[in-house]
Amino acid sequence: MLRATVVLLALLLIAHAPMLLNDGLFMDDWFVLKPRPDYFIDIGFLLNGAGHPIFYSYDTLANWTGAPVAVMVSLAFAGVVFGATCLVLTAMRLGLLDCTEAVGFALIVWTYPGYQLWAGKANAVYVFSFGLLFVGAWLLTLAFSTRGWRRVLLRVACAVVFLLSFALNSTVVLYACVMLGLFVANWRSGAVAQGFIRRTWLAAWRCALGYPELIVLPLVYAGTLSIWFKRIGLYAQHYDAHFPTLDELSNGWRAFFDAGYRDVVAHAIRAAIQVPAPFILAAALVGIVLLLLRPGTEPTAPRRAIALPLVLAVVLFLALSSPYLIAGLRPSSTHFYESRHLLLFGVPAALALLAFKRQAERWIGPSAAFASLFGLATILWFGMLWNDYTFMQARTLKQEALTRGLAGLVQPAATVYALDDRFFDRPSRDVPFGLAEVTGMLRLAWGNQPFFGFALGAERPDVLQEMEEKRVAPGTAFRHIDPSGRQATILLQAGSGGAADRALVRTYYTCRLLARCDVAELLAQLAQVTIKVGPIAGITPLNGASENVAPSR
Numbered sequence: 001m002l003r004a005t006v007v008l009l010a011l012l013l014i015a016h017a018p019m020l021l022n023d024g025l026f027m028d029d030w031f032v033l034k035p036r037p038d039y040f041i042d043i044g045f046l047l048n049g050a051g052h053p054i055f056y057s058y059d060t061l062a063n064w065t066g067a068p069v070a071v072m073v074s075l076a077f078a079g080v081v082f083g084a085t086c087l088v089l090t091a092m093r094l095g096l097l098d099c100t101e102a103v104g105f106a107l108i109v110w111t112y113p114g115y116q117l118w119a120g121k122a123n124a125v126y127v128f129s130f131g132l133l134f135v136g137a138w139l140l141t142l143a144f145s146t147r148g149w150r151r152v153l154l155r156v157a158c159a160v161v162f163l164l165s166f167a168l169n170s171t172v173v174l175y176a177c178v179m180l181g182l183f184v185a186n187w188r189s190g191a192v193a194q195g196f197i198r199r200t201w202l203a204a205w206r207c208a209l210g211y212p213e214l215i216v217l218p219l220v221y222a223g224t225l226s227i228w229f230k231r232i233g234l235y236a237q238h239y240d241a242h243f244p245t246l247d248e249l250s251n252g253w254r255a256f257f258d259a260g261y262r263d264v265v266a267h268a269i270r271a272a273i274q275v276p277a278p279f280i281l282a283a284a285l286v287g288i289v290l291l292l293l294r295p296g297t298e299p300t301a302p303r304r305a306i307a308l309p310l311v312l313a314v315v316l317f318l319a320l321s322s323p324y325l326i327a328g329l330r331p332s333s334t335h336f337y338e339s340r341h342l343l344l345f346g347v348p349a350a351l352a353l354l355a356f357k358r359q360a361e362r363w364i365g366p367s368a369a370f371a372s373l374f375g376l377a378t379i380l381w382f383g384m385l386w387n388d389y390t391f392m393q394a395r396t397l398k399q400e401a402l403t404r405g406l407a408g409l410v411q412p413a414a415t416v417y418a419l420d421d422r423f424f425d426r427p428s429r430d431v432p433f434g435l436a437e438v439t440g441m442l443r444l445a446w447g448n449q450p451f452f453g454f455a456l457g458a459e460r461p462d463v464l465q466e467m468e469e470k471r472v473a474p475g476t477a478f479r480h481i482d483p484s485g486r487q488a489t490i491l492l493q494a495g496s497g498g499a500a501d502r503a504l505v506r507t508y509y510t511c512r513l514l515a516r517c518d519v520a521e522l523l524a525q526l527a528q529v530t531i532k533v534g535p536i537a538g539i540t541p542l543n544g545a546s547e548n549v550a551p552s553r
Contacts, residue, residue, distance in 0.1 A: 007293060083110060
């Protein structure tokens with residue numbers, strides 16, 4: 001058991017090592033975290049508009065330390081490590097998985113690349129909350145078999161941990177699964193002579209009477225949000241809660257399956273053909289792991305133990321996606337930020353693999369089944385995970401180069417800026433900067449002014465009108481943005497040090513880890529930045545005039 005845990009933690013450290021090196025902010029991170037002490041933010045909207053008190057607490061604490069990026073990276077990594085460890089301990093203590101299966105299961109869950117935002121900073125609270133759910137499950141298994149004050153303390157800790165895990169709202173679905181497991185444990189502890197109906201009723205009664213704090217916990221949390229932290233304005237509109245039609249459910253589940261699994265495998269195969277090195281390295285790691293774990297020759301699992309994980313995988317997939325479909329939200333595999341709804345979907349994938357592995361044992365034996373299914377999946381997962389980390393690191397470097405370029409120029413007489421991004425003329429994964437990123441880089445370069453920045457091609461022509469409406473909406477995060485000022489266009493082009501993502505990140509790691517070059521010099525050579533003041537081409541003026549404006553480049 002100790003060796004398996006060490007192997008698991010070592011693999012997780014290797015898989016998520018790029019997270020520890022990425023100190024960049026992405027998308028909405030710029031609105032809630034302070035990259036520099038004098039950088040202005042107002043996160044009151046998390047309490048008074050978005051209804052995220054736990055997020056507000058984490059972000060406030062992180063900013064208070066003066067090192068919010070380090071705090072958020074620590075939170076994410078703690079979620080991965082403790083979540084995976086407690087998942088293994090819980091599964092083995094309950095006799096659900098053997099040691100090898102538990103390690104493979106945890107690896108699939110905690111390296112799932114369908115969620116591309118592992119390096120995100122504000123969304124590190126998602127990862128931490130997900131990890132806390134498994135910590136709470138482990139504490140509950142300990143409390144179930146203890147008595148006295150130790151039981152009381154474990155149950156208090158369990159309730160607190162579960163409550164904090166609700167910062168990621170969709171964990172409530174997995175929490176319901178934990179409560180179902182508690183019910184099953186009580187049902188199994190009942191006497192067979194009581195009969196099925198009486199035994200079921202008594203098990204439900206023991207759960208309600210014996211664990212009232214856990215039964216009412218999600219209700220108390222939901223009630224607290226609806227009374228004191230109710231979503232208003234833009235955020236009430238964003239979460240368009242409604243009863244979806246059958247067509248909406250069908251299309252939504254298809255969208256989740258495509259983004260969560262089909263696209264992941266397709267992109268992994270394509271990436272393995274184009275750049276095989278990460279996948280070869282992952283294959284070598286998996287080979288070492290198989291030698292260390294030495295999957296045994298346990299008896300073949302009964303048919304019920306094969307069918308149950310597969311049924312749970314299907315049910316859990318439908319259940320995990322349903323809250324998003326009710327809120328009118330869909331994931332996307334083409335934009336890393338829109339994958340934030342997929343964090344929990346490594347669990348159905350791991351359950352399905354477990355079922356297929358147990359079925360394959362009947363044909364090729366336990367060792368070969370584990371190696372062929374969990375081994376192959378881990379190779380694909382690791383390769384795609386590193387591919388996404390490479391993209392995120394390249395995005396960070398590009399942001400830093402643009403910020404340095406802006407800071408080296410005299411600020412023109414303008415507050416509204418459109419970014420004409422020509423950096424992607426080189427082979428690269430093209431995801432335009434969001435308005436939070438462009439606006440944040442302007443503030444970081446030139447100080448706390450009511451800047452509004454956006455990327456050309458990423459926003460609609462009436463973006464100024466949209467921002468003006470958002471700026472005055474109740475509980476908005478855009479109160480300190482002014483889209484009515486003078487306009488200018490920023491031209492961003494690759495400099496002499498510009499390169500495709502993988503080559504750029506390799507150079508950066510060489511500079512930072514091996515000190516073979518200077519990081520500041522690398523960033524200075526990465527991009528060329530020029531600015532031209534004047535009306536922004538293709539953007540409707542705020543007054544609604546429709547006259548054509550000459551291009552400003």
